[in-house]
Amino acid sequence: MTWDAVRVVKALAWEREEGYPNLQGQQCLFYEFLKEQMRLVPLDWLPKPAINQWQVLLAELHHYPQLTCDQREALIERIAALVPHVRTPGAPSPRVQETPPSPPTEISSIQELEILKPYYKTYLKNLGLKTLGEVLRYYPRSYVDYSQRLLIKDLEPGKTVTVIVTIRSFRCFTSPKNPQLTIAEWWVADRSGRMKINRYFMGKRYANKGWQEQQKKIYKTGTMVAISGLVKETKFSKTLNEPAIQIIDEESESAGKIIPVYTLRNDLKASSVRQAIHGVLPLVKSWPDPLPETLKKQHHLIDLGTAYQGIHAPRYGEELKRARTRLVFDELFYLQLSFLQRRQQNRRHASPILITEGQLLQKFRAQLPFALTGAQQRVVQEILQDLQQPQPMQRLVQGDVGSGKTVVAVMAMLAAIEAGYQSALMAPTEVLAEQHYQKLLHWLTPLHIPVELLTGSTKASQRRQILGQLSTGEVSLVVGTHALIQEDVNFQHLGLVVIDEQHRFGVGQRSLLQQKGMEPHVLTMTATPIPRTLALTIHGDLDVSQIDELPPGRQAIQTTIFPGSQRHFAYDLIRREIVQGRQVYIILPLIEESEKLEAKAAVAEYQKLQEMTFKGCRLGLLHGRQTATEKDAALRAFRDGETQILVSTTVVEVGVDVPNATVMMIENAERFGLAQLHQLRGRVGRGGHQSYCLLVTQGKGEDTQQRLNVLTQSQDGFLIAEMDLRLRGPGEILGTRQAGLPDLVLTSLIEDQEILEIARQGAEQLIQPDPELTNYPQLKTELSQRLARLTGQVVSLS
Numbered sequence: 001m002t003w004d005a006v007r008v009v010k011a012l013a014w015e016r017e018e019g020y021p022n023l024q025g026q027q028c029l030f031y032e033f034l035k036e037q038m039r040l041v042p043l044d045w046l047p048k049p050a051i052n053q054w055q056v057l058l059a060e061l062h063h064y065p066q067l068t069c070d071q072r073e074a075l076i077e078r079i080a081a082l083v084p085h086v087r088t089p090g091a092p093s094p095r096v097q098e099t100p101p102s103p104p105t106e107i108s109s110i111q112e113l114e115i116l117k118p119y120y121k122t123y124l125k126n127l128g129l130k131t132l133g134e135v136l137r138y139y140p141r142s143y144v145d146y147s148q149r150l151l152i153k154d155l156e157p158g159k160t161v162t163v164i165v166t167i168r169s170f171r172c173f174t175s176p177k178n179p180q181l182t183i184a185e186w187w188v189a190d191r192s193g194r195m196k197i198n199r200y201f202m203g204k205r206y207a208n209k210g211w212q213e214q215q216k217k218i219y220k221t222g223t224m225v226a227i228s229g230l231v232k233e234t235k236f237s238k239t240l241n242e243p244a245i246q247i248i249d250e251e252s253e254s255a256g257k258i259i260p261v262y263t264l265r266n267d268l269k270a271s272s273v274r275q276a277i278h279g280v281l282p283l284v285k286s287w288p289d290p291l292p293e294t295l296k297k298q299h300h301l302i303d304l305g306t307a308y309q310g311i312h313a314p315r316y317g318e319e320l321k322r323a324r325t326r327l328v329f330d331e332l333f334y335l336q337l338s339f340l341q342r343r344q345q346n347r348r349h350a351s352p353i354l355i356t357e358g359q360l361l362q363k364f365r366a367q368l369p370f371a372l373t374g375a376q377q378r379v380v381q382e383i384l385q386d387l388q389q390p391q392p393m394q395r396l397v398q399g400d401v402g403s404g405k406t407v408v409a410v411m412a413m414l415a416a417i418e419a420g421y422q423s424a425l426m427a428p429t430e431v432l433a434e435q436h437y438q439k440l441l442h443w444l445t446p447l448h449i450p451v452e453l454l455t456g457s458t459k460a461s462q463r464r465q466i467l468g469q470l471s472t473g474e475v476s477l478v479v480g481t482h483a484l485i486q487e488d489v490n491f492q493h494l495g496l497v498v499i500d501e502q503h504r505f506g507v508g509q510r511s512l513l514q515q516k517g518m519e520p521h522v523l524t525m526t527a528t529p530i531p532r533t534l535a536l537t538i539h540g541d542l543d544v545s546q547i548d549e550l551p552p553g554r555q556a557i558q559t560t561i562f563p564g565s566q567r568h569f570a571y572d573l574i575r576r577e578i579v580q581g582r583q584v585y586i587i588l589p590l591i592e593e594s595e596k597l598e599a600k601a602a603v604a605e606y607q608k609l610q611e612m613t614f615k616g617c618r619l620g621l622l623h624g625r626q627t628a629t630e631k632d633a634a635l636r637a638f639r640d641g642e643t644q645i646l647v648s649t650t651v652v653e654v655g656v657d658v659p660n661a662t663v664m665m666i667e668n669a670e671r672f673g674l675a676q677l678h679q680l681r682g683r684v685g686r687g688g689h690q691s692y693c694l695l696v697t698q699g700k701g702e703d704t705q706q707r708l709n710v711l712t713q714s715q716d717g718f719l720i721a722e723m724d725l726r727l728r729g730p731g732e733i734l735g736t737r738q739a740g741l742p743d744l745v746l747t748s749l750i751e752d753q754e755i756l757e758i759a760r761q762g763a764e765q766l767i768q769p770d771p772e773l774t775n776y777p778q779l780k781t782e783l784s785q786r787l788a789r790l791t792g793q794v795v796s797l798s
């Protein structure tokens with residue numbers, strides 16, 4: 001038998017195609033055939049540098065049947081890479097004719113990258129990375145700065161430090177006394193000494209043998225780790241409290257460097273992942289950068305390739321910082337580009353031009369018992385201007401609770417009606433829709449404008465009637481939940497849609513309207529004032545108006561925190577207010593995940609308060625499990641003063657307006673976010689009377705106290721929201737139901753405000769003169785690729 005390169009290549013290809021099963025050939029198994037063939041190659045047929053490798057591979061091939069599929073793949077790839085280098089004397093080398101390869105790009109498959117060793121390709125594949133772009137954006141989770149490392153012997157109790165140590169032993173076991181408690185215990189050492197580190201895991205799932213075995217595999221003896229935590233001295237050794245442990249397993253020559261720490265998957269070693277990712281970095285040296293030079297110069301941004309290099313393999317801190325800045329810029333810049341582009345595209349749609357003489361508005365203002373604030377007037381003007389344009393309005397009105405957004409909305413709707421069109425007002429809950437409806441009836445009946453209410457609980461017969469009137473134009477104003485535009489409702493000529501408490505809705509209202517073939521002007525209103533960073537990241541395609549002034553005569557709401565044990569003081573205050581004829585909300589704690597439990601707790605508390613604490617007072621009950629009629633009755637009774645205390649879950653959070661209510665008591669206040677508490681507090685202080693917000697807490701923690709103190713010190717919704725963002729992160733402020741927070745990998749909405757500003761500015765500079773980005777084809781391609789990557793996310797942001 002002789003070496004047969006053609007048969008070998010065929011066999012390799014076949015094995016690969018079948019998924020590395022070690023195919024049964026006519027005479028023998030695949031690996032036996034391959035071994036035989038490789039043995040037939042005299043070593044001098046091989047280029048010198050390949051000889052050693054050839055022998056190693058041949059040795060590894062002996063174990064082929066025992067290897068996992070991935071290991072087989074790695075081995076076969078390495079052999080396949082060498083086969084073309086075997087020189088058969090006399091025969092021309094079997095190398096295929098070489099065409100110069102095109103330079104790798106963003107979408108190049110990593111399997112095709114010549115530069116990358118086959119086993120690196122396997123690692124990257126195991127990380128779930130397929131294209132070069134994905135590898136480049138597999139950013140380190142954190143970094144360990146070797147230049148800052150401390151030795152165990154130098155650790156001082158009370159300081160928070162990072163040490164780089166080797167694992168000497170590891171155990172993981174569930175406490176024999178307490179099956180809920182699992183303890184992990186490391187002995188680690190560096191050249192100066194050793195110490196013991198413990199971590200405690202609460203919960204049954206850690207008692208699982210499988211989990212513990214997995215931990216043992218991760219923390220093998222000899223593995224190098226970076227551990228951070230607070231130094232503590234125990235009887236036996238120093239230790240670190242609540243340590244964070246990261247595997248580094250780097251060789252010693254990395255001293256003095258900054259080592260990136262990647263998220264590991266599938267049993268990969270940290271060093272393998274790092275080497276594999278670093279393996280592609282030579283490719284980014286001449287990486288194309290879609291960002292225009294002028295923009296980069298203006299904002300001192302480094303090249304994209306340099307940034308990728310710097311984020312994965314920074315040599316010093318400043319390099320890392322510049323790299324991060326550039327990449328954060330990109331995340332925000334492309335998002336803003338897409339917002340601004342969409343805004344321009346929406347402008348191309350035609351909406352009705354709503355011009356009015358303003359008589360209806362004048363009549364309306366004349367009958368209001370108060371004068372508009374300066375801010376209300378300004379925002380109304382901004383809206384009226386929008387309505388006179390042939391492009392659809394895309395405006396968001398932000399205003400703190402009680403700033404008087406409803407009046408502004410009504411004036412916008414009256415303008416549309418006077419111009420001969422219909423208006424719709426959508427609210428997030430039936431309770432709120434009902435309340436708006438009552439208010440509109442009160443204001444608009446004297447002006448002879450018919451108003452209808454349409455919600456999920458409107459009776460079928462009435463519903464049919466209203467739908468008919470809407471389609472003929474007989475009814476010009478309809479209030480409802482968002483079922484208004486989702487269901488089979490047809491308007492004769494819808495001119496304006498107002499969406500109240502916009503952040504509750506999720507997104508995509510406009511596209512829903514467009515699907516129905518309507519192009520009304522859209523006004524959204526929110527009382528969750530979100531910090532500008534967040535606003536720009538979510539509503540970047542909207543114009544924003546602020547009602548930044550409260551109606552005059554509002555007194556600050558006196559806010560007090562009570563520990564649960566002093567609840568009786570809160571009750572005393574409530575009794576005093578009731579004697580004076582005022583009304584009170586008592587809000588019960590948020591019970592996560594279960595409206596049913598929440599309702600049950602509310603009923604129990606209501607009964608207790610009615611029969612004991614506030615015996616003789618008239619109490620009402622409101623919770624999310626009631627029928628719409630029950631809710632309606634409870635709210636009505638409270639509004640009309642029939643009940644004095646409304647015991648409620650958070651259903652009243654948004655928008656409910658009862659000026660005679662002066663006390664808002666909130667149980668378990670620590671379970672709520674600051675912005676939500678501020679919303680709740682905004683239910684009182686709506687009339688002329690001094691009002692109170694009483695926060696009852698169970699948590700003793702200092703954080704709780706500190707967090708709630710923000711409320712006692714400030715009435716400024718924007719400041720409070722900003723604090724909330726800092727303390728709890730963006731997802732929490734917006735609530736879990738919020739869709740559309742784009743997936744920003746590196747960006748921190750708290751730390752990166754400055755970069756956001758320049759990204760927005762940069763995007764405006766480019767889009768304004770050139771909405772289609774015709775002058776920047778590369779940028780255009782990059783933008784569409786990014787949008788495709790964020791599938792669904794950004795696209796649904798309108």
Ligand code: ADP
Pocket residue numbers: 370371372373376399400401402403404405406407527551552655657659686
């Ligand atoms: P929000 O902005 O929270 O939706 P509302 O529109 O419910 O606030 O208004 C809160 C209360 O203030 C309502 O009772 C409303 O009638 C009243 N109000 C609105 N504008 C003014 C004003 N300019 N002067 C006095 N009271 C006002």
Ligand code: MG
Pocket residue numbers: 405406500527655
């Ligand atoms: Mg409101």
